[in-house]
Amino acid sequence: MLNIVLVEPEIPNNTGNIGRLCVGTESRLHLVHPFGFVINDKNLKRSGLDYWVHLDVTEYKNVAEWMSQIPDQSRVFLMSSHAKKSYLENQFQDGDWLVFGKESVGLSAEVLALFENHLTIPMSPLIRSFNIANSVAFVVGEAKRQIIGL
Numbered sequence: 513m514l515n516i517v518l519v520e521p522e523i524p525n526n527t528g529n530i531g532r533l534c535v536g537t538e539s540r541l542h543l544v545h546p547f548g549f550v551i552n553d554k555n556l557k558r559s560g561l562d563y564w565v566h567l568d569v570t571e572y573k574n575v576a577e578w579m580s581q582i583p584d585q586s587r588v589f590l591m592s593s594h595a596k597k598s599y600l601e602n603q604f605q606d607g608d609w610l611v612f613g614k615e616s617v618g619l620s621a622e623v624l625a626l627f628e629n630h631l632t633i634p635m636s637p638l639i640r641s642f643n644i645a646n647s648v649a650f651v652v653g654e655a656k657r658q659i660i661g662l
Contacts, residue, residue, distance in 0.1 A: 513568075514539040514604075514655055516648060517611040519575065519619060522548030526615060528564070529645040535563040537652055543571045544578050548614075575623055582609060588627045590619055591651065593641055595630035602631055604655035615644050 516539050521527045527543070534541045543551075551571070572578040582588060588609040589602065611627075613619030618641070624630060633642060633650055642650070 513606065514652060514659075515542060515607070515609040516540065516652065517542040517544065517578065517609055518644075519544045519611060519623060520546055520548075520614040521644075522615045523644075524549040526643065526645045530648050531567045531569065532563045533645070533649055533652060534568070535566045537656055539568075539652060541567060541569040542578060542581075542609075543569065544575055545571065545573050575626070579626070585627060586629070589629045589631050590624055590627050591633065591647060592619060592624060592630050593632055593635075595632035597631055598634050599631040599651050599654060600634070602629075604658045606659050608655060610648070610651050610655065612644055612648055 514537070516530065516534055518527060518530065518541070521543060527547075527549075531541055533539070570581075572581075579585075587605060587607060588611060589599075589604075590611045591599070591613070611619065611623075613623070631651075633647055635642060641647075
């Protein structure tokens with residue numbers, strides 16, 4: 513089972529869509545406070561549709577609390593548009609932690625400094641970034657493909 517981590521998510525629709533993706537891929541969702549919305553927000557539940565009740569989700573008050581739950585920090589992969597290595601070049605394993613930052617600015621320099629493994633999603637220079645829900649889908653799809661051996 514993959515662990516999907518959203519650090520300080522800002523947009524409830526994105527978090528709801530990612531929650532739905534986690535249910536569909538049998539992944540765990542980890543949400544690190546502060547959020548830009550209330551977790552019971554109607555938009556969050558609308559995006560997650562009726563799947564939210566099936567979601568394996570854990571909330572943490574901050575990054576330090578989340579980090580205390582990671583058994584092997586070498587299997588934590590932070591997504592950053594500034595990383596040199598593509599997620600397509602990485603070898604994923606069951607139980608990996610895939611970490612995404614807030615929609616407006618990504619992961620902070622402080623969080624990036626806590627872990628060695630930084631990955632990027634290749635994209636056209638015409639855009640700054642992909643929508644976070646799309647980014648999670650790209651990376652989870654590749655990781656699941658590798659794990660189940662397709």
